[in-house]
Amino acid sequence: MRTLISTILVCTLFASFGFAAGPAAPIGVALGSGIFSVDNTPVSGPVDLANGAQLHTTVTPSDVHLENGVEMRLATRSSGTLYQDRVVLNGGALKLSHFDGYPVQAGGLIIQADSFDTEAIIRTTPKTIEIASIGGTIRVSDSGAMMTRVTASTKMAFQNTGASGAQNPQNSTPAQTGAAPAEKGPMSNKKAILIAAGVCG
Numbered sequence: 364m365r366t367l368i369s370t371i372l373v374c375t376l377f378a379s380f381g382f383a384a385g386p387a388a389p390i391g392v393a394l395g396s397g398i399f400s401v402d403n404t405p406v407s408g409p410v411d412l413a414n415g416a417q418l419h420t421t422v423t424p425s426d427v428h429l430e431n432g433v434e435m436r437l438a439t440r441s442s443g444t445l446y447q448d449r450v451v452l453n454g455g456a457l458k459l460s461h462f463d464g465y466p467v468q469a470g471g472l473i474i475q476a477d478s479f480d481t482e483a484i485i486r487t488t489p490k491t492i493e494i495a496s497i498g499g500t501i502r503v504s505d506s507g508a509m510m511t512r513v514t515a516s517t518k519m520a521f522q523n524t525g526a527s528g529a530q531n532p533q534n535s536t537p538a539q540t541g542a543a544p545a546e547k548g549p550m551s552n553k554k555a556i557l558i559a560a561g562v563c564g
Contacts, residue, residue, distance in 0.1 A: 390414050390447045391430050397423030399437075414447050420455070435459045438486075456486035470523040475502045477512075492521045 389411035393399070398407050400419045412418070418425060419442040427435045427445065437443055441455020450457070452469040459467065460482045467474040469485055470492045476483065481499025485492070494501060495518035503510050503521070513519050 387413060389430070390416075390445065391428055391433075393418055393425050393427045395420070395423050395425040397421070399423070399425045412445055414445075416445050418443050418445060429465075431465065433459065433462045433465045435462070452485055452487060454487055456484065458482070458484045470521075470525055471505060472510075472521060473504045473507070475504070476500075477502060483513075487523060490523055492523045494519055494521070 391412045392409050393401060393406075393412055393416075394409040395407075398405050398421060400406065401410055401412065402417050403419075412427070412429075418427070418437055420437050420439055422439055424439055424441075425437045427433075427437065429435075429445075431447070435450070436458045438456035438458070441457065442453040443455075443457060444451040444453060449466050449468060450459075452467060457467065459465075459476075461479055462483070463476040463479050463481060465476075467483075467485055469487055472492055474483065474485060474494060477500040481501060482497040483499075483501050484495045484497065487493075494503060494513050496513045496515050498515055500515060501513040503513060503519075511519070
């Protein structure tokens with residue numbers, strides 16, 4: 364009886380001080396053909412990613428495989444912060460697939476896939492946020508308010524305010540925004556490859 368009580372007390376103490384909990388499981392893995400950095404530490408091979416990891420590339424892109432099935436490629440000279448439930452594109456460009464239920468935050472916009480098969484390329488510049496759909500439909504919202512959809516094989520550009528304020532789609536109706544009309548119709552395979560190469564190559 365005394366041994367049982369002692370065992371219970373020891374287990375209680377360990378649980379109270381957090382000794383029973385191991386390190387948090389990684390949310391995914393990042394790899395690349397050259398040097399990139401995770402949380403400001405240069406790495407050159409596959410590395411586990413913790414929740415909230417900051418990824419930064421230089422002259423080569425980095426591929427990311429998350430445990431939830433999301434696949435992404437961070438373009439050269441780009442940076443992002445990866446969480447278990449979302450990714451924040453801090454600068455540069457990002458290509459994603461299988462990211463339904465895994466939103467992207469970029470310059471105040473929230474970008475989400477309509478289906479599992481949706482593939483997207485998102486690129487930020489100081490003035491614009493460009494969103495292209497290689498396949499499937501992409502939903503774009505601002506602080507929770509639905510703005511528009513980017514349909515398969517089309518692209519749109521939005522003003523980059525760098526905050527969560529209102530975003531004006533630059534490819535909306537000219538009468539309302541004074542911007543150029545949206546690109547219509549399907550992109551050719553050659554054009555899709557060129558877009559992907561320019562963003563993520």
